[in-house]
Amino acid sequence: MLSKLNQVQREAATYLDGPLLVLAGAGSGKTRVITHKIAYLLEERGYLARNIAAITFTNKAANEMRERVGTLLQGKNTKGLMVSTFHSLGMNILRAEANLLGYKKQFSIFDSSDTWKIFSELTNSGDKQEIRELQTQISNWKSSFITPDLAMENADNDETKIHARIYTRYQETLRAYQAVDFDDLIHLPVVLFKQHSEALLRWQMKIHYLLIDEYQDTNDCQYQLTKLLAGERAAFTAVGDDDQAIYAWRGASIENLHNLRNDHSNLRVIKLEQNYRSSQRILKVANHLINHNTKVFEKKLWSDHGIGDTIRVYAARDDENEAESVVMKLMAHKFEHRTKYADYAILYRSNHLSRAFEEQLRAQHVPYTVSGGTSxxxxxxxxxxxxxxxxxxxxxxxxxxxxxxxxxxxxxxxx
Incomplete structure (x- = not known):
């Protein structure tokens, strides 16, 4: 079962002598380690599926993880195995313990459009920018475990005081509707566990081993939730990479990787540094850029995929010139190498940047599809x-x- 792992991956998948942090560089096989560790716990160490929880950030990642475990175990019983997002786990906790917080089990979950309407009514404003800033402020407060009272106490200017008052009224409105928002799905389980030790004990007895993916993207509330669930036993594996921390703008804290060492003196750190995705040239450039980052842990990615093609940087005059150049290069490469259009991909930073590329692709009669769109x-x-x-x-x-x-x-x- 573990034969396809390299030596370091195998060490991470089988280590159970205490809390473990796996520093997994990009393309180093972190999902493989997590899924093989779940299979190892079930097959070799006698864990029951219902006593293992693996937490990640997206439904897509959770589904992929679930499918990979199923493939590894070849149809063996994995009923009860918890592979979910933070929000899904929080929802399950709240559904089971709702009465302790004064909610009914059938509480509603409001998305951003639902909360937008509430904020619009509370502010008596249709200013999109104002409402968006308010949503972000209150979301960050919840992620940092700051209550309405504490937000008001810490407010240092008139605008923040107004936001704190609206925060109070917003929470009262949600309660009246018997509803929670997405931030509450993580915030409220932490409140629950801190106020009701019997509920915490129930979930600690339920989850015997915890695996957390993309740990560098956790915020303060998510950190507290996983810390509470792991308890003194600290039977967990956290997988993360400080060099891939890109969500500070939504409350993620890279310090959570550092805090693991402060909270667990017996923390073992294993580094996955072999990259299976990129050539040596790409990794050399990436390592050179990443060296400018503030480091929590030192590591250096390497690859045995060969030197690789030369990296070219092109500074275009404007959006249209950039798109035209990319499409011309794509078509020239296709003609020269007799490839298919499906062999190419154009990556851009934001959805609104697709327009110039789409116009050029249409002009040159190049068939394409746009990945993503409205959910x-x-x-x-x-x-x-x-x-x-x-x-x-x-x-x-x-x-x-x-x-x-x-x-x-x-x-x-x-x-």
Missing amino acids: FFDRAEIKDIISYLRLIVNSDDDPAFIRAITTPKRGIGNA
Whole structure:
């Protein structure tokens, strides 16, 4: 089962003598380590599937992890294995323990569009920038485990005081609707475990081994949640890379990697430094750039994939010139090497940058698809249907009631 792992990966997958931090550089096989460790716990160490939890940040990553474990175990019983996002785990905890926090099990979960409407009403404003800043501020407060009272106490200017007052009213509104937002799915389990030791003990007895992916992206609240779940036993493996920490803008703290050492004196650190994805030239350039970063842990990626092609940097005059140059180079390369259009990909930083590339691709009759787009659950018709379902399970959900009663249009609106 572990034969396909290199020596360092195998060491990380089998280490169970205490808390473990796996420093996994880009392309070093971190998901392989996590999935093989789950299989190792089940097959070799006698753990039950229902007593293992693996936490990651996206549904896509969770699904991939679940599929890989299934492939490794070849159809053996993995019923009860918890492979989920932080938010999904938090939701399961709250559903099971809702009564301890004064919620009913069928509480609603408000997305950003639901909370946008609440903030719009509380501020009596339609200013998108103002509401977006308010949403971000309150989200950051929750991620940092700052209550409305503490936010007000720490407010050092009039704007922050206004936001803190709205924060208080926002929480009261959510409670009246028997609803939580996405930040509450992580914030409230921490509140629960700190206030109700019996609930914490139940979940510590339930989760005997904890694996956490992308640890460098955790915020203060997520750090506290995993620390509470691991308890004094500290049977966990955290996988992360300080050089891939890119979410500080939404509350992620790279210090959480450093804090592991402060909280666990017996922490073992294993570094995955062999890259299976890139050529030596790419890694040399990446290492040179990354050396300018503030380091929590030192490591250096290497590869046996050969030197690789020369890296070219092109400074274009403007967006149109950049797009034209990229498409011309793509077409020339395709002609020279007799490849297929499906062999190429164009990466750009933000969705709005696709326009110039799409225009050039269309002009040259190059077939293409754009990856991403509007989420299925963000479509208006899907939100309409879900509003009826939310109202069925939670009669206190006023935003769902308003959407249901006004869609399709029935002549009902503001007086």
